[in-house]
Amino acid sequence: MTWVGPSACTLPTVEQPLRVAEFDALFAGAVQGVAPPGPRN
Structure with a gap:
């Protein structure tokens, strides 16, 4: 799986x-953690 498509990158x-x-x-x-956004109380 890639996170940048070839057409989005201008590097050689x-x-x-x-x-x-x-x-x-x-x-x-x-990165210390990943959490989905949710309501803030």
């Missing part, structure tokens, strides 16, 4: 996998 094709790996590493280290 050879650089795209490197950028995806950079974002994967960033999110793996920075």
